[in-house]
Amino acid sequence: MVKQWKQCQTLFFGGSKITADADCSHEIKRRLLLGRKVSVALKQGRVTPTELCQRCLSLIKKTKFLNAYITVSEEVALKQAEESEKRYKKGHSLGDLDGIPVAVKDNFSTSGIETTCASNMLKGDHIKRVLLRYLASLLRLRSGSTDGIFGPVKNPWSYSKQYREKRKQNFHSENEDSNWLITGGSSGGSAAAVSAFTCFAALGSDTGGSTRNPAAHCGVVGLKPSYGLVSRHGLIPLVNSMDVPGILTRCVDDAATVLGILAGHDPKDSTTIQDPVKPFTLPSLTDVSKLCIGIPKEYLTPELSSEVQSLWSKAANLFESEGAKVIEVSLPHTSYSIVCYHVLCTSEVASNMARFDGLEYGHRCDSDVSTEAMYAATRREGFNDVVRGRILSGNFFLLKENYENYFVKAQKVRRLIANDFVNVFNSGVDVLLTPTTLSEAVPYAEFIKEDNRTRSAQDDIFTQAVNMAGLPAVSVPMALSSQGLPVGLQFIGRAFCDQQLLTVAKWFEKQVQFPVIQLQELMDDCSSVFENEKLASVSVK
Amino acid sequence: MAAPMLRWCCPGRRFAFAWVGCGSCHRRGPPTGSTSNGKRGQSSVAQQPHFTAQKPREGEHEWAAVVGLEIHAQIASNSKLFSGSQVHFAAPPNSLVSFFDASLPGTLPVLNRRCVEAAVMTGLALDCHINRKSLFDRKHYFYADLPAGYQITQQRLPIAVNGSLAYSVCVGRKPSRMVTRTVRVKQIQLEQDSGKSLHDDLRSQTLIDLNRAGIGLLELVLEPDMSCGEEAATAVRELQLILQALGTSQANMAEGQLRVDANISVHRPGEPLGVRTEVKNLNSARFLAKAIDYEIQRQINELENGGEILNETRSFDNRLGFMPEPNLPPLLLYDSGSLPSGADPQQVINVDQLRERLPELPRVTRERLVRQYGMLPEHSCALLNEVGLLEFFQNVIKETRAEPKKVTSWVLNTFLGFLKQRNLAVSESPVTPSALAELLDLLDRKAISSSAAKQVFEELWRNDGKTPAQIVAEKKLELLQDPEALEQLCRSTLEAHPHVVMDLKRGNARAINKLIGLVRKATLGRADPTAIKEVLERQLSS
DSSP, X not given: OOOBOOOOEEEEETTTTSOOTTTSOHHHHHHHHXXXXXXXXXXXTSSOHHHHHHHHHHHHHHTGGGOOOSEEOHHHHHHHHHHHHHHHHHTOOOSTTTTOEEEEETTBOOSSSOOOTTOGGXXXXXXXXXXXXXXXXXXXXXTTOOBOTTOOOOOGGGGOHHHHHHXXXXXXXXXXXXXXXOOOSSTHHHHHHHHTTSOSEEEEEESSSTTHHHHHHHTSEEEEOOTTTBOOTTBOOSSTTTOEEEEEESSHHHHHXXXXXXXXXXXXXTTSOSSOOOOOOOOOOOOOTTOEEEEEGGGOOTTSOHHHHHHHHHHHHHHHHTTOEEEEEOOTTGGGHHHHHHHHHHHHHHHHHTTOSSSSSSOOOSOOSOXXXXXXXXXXXXXXXXXXXXXXXXXXXXXXXXXXIIIIHHHHHHHHHHHHHHHHHHTTOOEEEEESSSSSOOBXXXXXTSOHHHHHHHHTTTTHHHHHHTOOEEEEEXXXXXXXXXXXXXXXXXXXXXXXXXXXXXXXXXXXXOOOOOOTTTTGGGTHHHHSGGGGSSSOO | OHHHHHHHHOTTSSOSSOEESSTTOBOOSSOOOBOSSOOTTOOOXXXXXXXXXXXXXXXXXXXXXXXXXXXXXEOOOSBOSSSOOBOOTTOSTTSSXXXXXXXXXXXXXXXXXXXXXXXXXXXXXXXXXEOSEEOOEEEEOOOTTOTTSEEEEOXXXXXXXXXXXXXXXXXXXXXXXXXXXXXXXXXXXXXEOOOEEEEETTTTEEEEEOSSTTOEEEEEEEEEEEXXXXXXXXXXXXXXXXXHHHTSOOOOTTTTSEEEEEXXXXXXXXXXXXXXXXXXXXXXXXXXXXXXXXXXHHHHHHHHXXXXXXXXXXXXXXXXXXXXXXXXXXXXXXXXXXXXXXXXXXXXXXXXHHHHTOOOOHHHHHHHHHHHHOOOHHHHHHHHHSTTHHHHXXXXXXXXXXXXXXXXXXXXXXXXXXXXXXXXXXXXXXXXXXXXXXXXXXXXXXXXXXXXXXXXXXXXXXXXXXXXXXXXXXXXXXXXXXXXXXXXXXXXXXXXXXXXXXXXXXXXXXXXXXXXXXXXXXXXXXXXXXXXXXXXXXXXXX
């Protein structure tokens, strides 16, 4: 079997693509439209929404080989750009993101635009373009190791000047095309789309690290908000109790802007917080002497690459040298996180996937011998081996005789993991600093040598415990490795202290001055897009 | 065939009250029924009636049956338990289905406040402990009319527990006695209804209607404290009345708003309980009683013939598990003491407030009727068992000077008899409470005789728009009010029938009745028999 993986993106404009009228994420739509801060360039008329849209569409075409997008709703985007332009002319734009092209991971249900989740299960559905769809391959994508039907996403850094120059020094005669790098999963398409300048912000999802992991590999900011801060309505579930919509942007301020619009109570998601959340602007921190940064010792694992490890200590030293208190802390139950996650995740997956029986929507097999035969054949055709494996394990854990020994035990371990964080924060730590990934992005050819379980266990090692505890975390690109590839570090904050977390991340971002990706060689005639650096981000610095 | 059958199953027409001690179910020894108010934990397990095998062998013929019930009551609400879809009976197929009801991925459940209130009110009415915190779970099974592959229910921590349901049964034929029995309510939980599957065998198709999918249900688990079909049916009937009084469910069994499964086992008294079997999806109280008694007898016969009872409904899906519903946080309820200050009243439910809103429950209504009007307990049962009958009765009482006993008798015998004969509901009656009240007034001031009153009632039923007084005048039904005329008629009757008078004088006391009859005939039924008797006796003795 060909092992591939793929992220799924659709381009939409000004945020209005994300919902279906009756039932989908109205709240997200409303919030995306109501941002307060407006890109100054748009406001001053130095660039129009239509120009911005056309540039992005053109870049999407130029970078088609990255395979970041599944659906590009060009017509819808241009029409919305036109409407946005009219609003700007009249002087009442809808807010910060009006006129800003944004991409959405293909596991968000959208109004009028097909959602496939890169899966056969929902492809070619007769109700396409109307209803929500599922992507059975979501979990495969999550661990970055799937055979999604659309093929894998390529990391834009594979084609960067920075990486290519280093490679030329090391490997003189290698075929460049076959050595492209992975983005990491599963929101790799979202990360690649932002990294390659084809949109300003993208929504991903994060169940065990799916937003932060590709963000680190693609040199962008990846935010996993606190569980319950952002509505999951319309997000196709993987593990309901851990899923959150993720935000990918090119700078921390942009992530804050998008979060400010998305955050808050949604009557359609009972797990969202009741208190109102207002859009916010991050303060520029000048003094970190009152901060206490925790370095969890369990995160120093043998698998951690020496380069990431040294950047991690460098970052800790940076905080310390600027006056922050940096202390070693312990999260003793970290090592149980992966196995605990496996039980909880497969159980919820088995439950969530029970609905894909081919009756109400999605793929249905040709067999009509009996209802049961139809179920069996439909699910065999629609799900791949990895998904079937998870469903089988999940149903095993949920059997009456196993429930106490597996599911309930795993929930208890989950509580211990969450308590680890509570204890550390209660001891006075403001923010935890950890690596995001074990190493920088690896070439695809190397990546597929390992089996799915091993890879997913490795991918999520630093990110997953955060989802267990429902905490906010953000991956911020720090520097390029010796190979010229991005390395990101992760900040973990107290529950619902997302703003404080992002304030620290913003300070860090400013100190490290992560280099801009250089893709000019590849997209020479588009280079003009990047000339005006101010247009590279939504927020005005 | 189907239509009269449905009619016949229609609840609310069946039980004036239940008889225990007839048919296959007979109670030995003096009934030791508890007094009227059923206290929690009080059970009637010890008072099981004993069943007799069809061919009893010496010393081996006694069996005790144990019956428990699982009842699903559809909540009367405008929208479904977790979605905004409307709830209607008999809407076009699949016309009331939201994305959530069809289980489209990405949709999330949002709990319907009305359904929670209905569960709390029902719990309070059944003396349950209301859990201030309850949880939702997913119960997994693959079924074509269960779109998500699981049902959201409350398996671990239901909304209400440890209640009781008191119901009255009549024991013995003559004289009958009302005895109150109590069945413990183990728990009440909120859960989703499933859709409906229709099997088209001709085309070998299964058609699915999701209109019902996701409607709120109350699942009530009644402990095995009942011992025969009639007890179970009476308990269900009482529950039905309570739900209807609360307005928490229409509880119409024929429309599937109340569905009952029964667990049944038999054992010899003093020995451990036998193996249970289930009788499922019973859609009328009458069938419920019959099916339970049939199953009890079947089990006894099986055991008597050396067989064993197998639990036939035991199946694979019992192994499939539950999981906490991750998309719904715990359901928290408050009382006036624990209500968080500044809480949005739309977002919190105050149990104390709901308790204040509870209407009068059927048991209390019956006790009030007995106390207020001096009627027999079984008459109070009969008044409540027919939809609208109590209201009709109370309206008549309000407008008439007649004695309550008279009113009760007329409403339960004449009026209800006419309705049943013609298979009509109280609301369909052509006779209004005011008309009956006026008729009873005429009777009360002896303006007409009882037999004339029956005649007037029949005329009223024809609904010509005439008042009782008009009918009486037209048909000349008023009683003979002139004493002189009555004296005259009596005298001429005595003169015309000397042999009857002789008979009487020879000592046949019953001959007076013949004379009374003759005088009544002469008055065209317009004289009061007591008055006639009085006059005749006076004339005979003079």
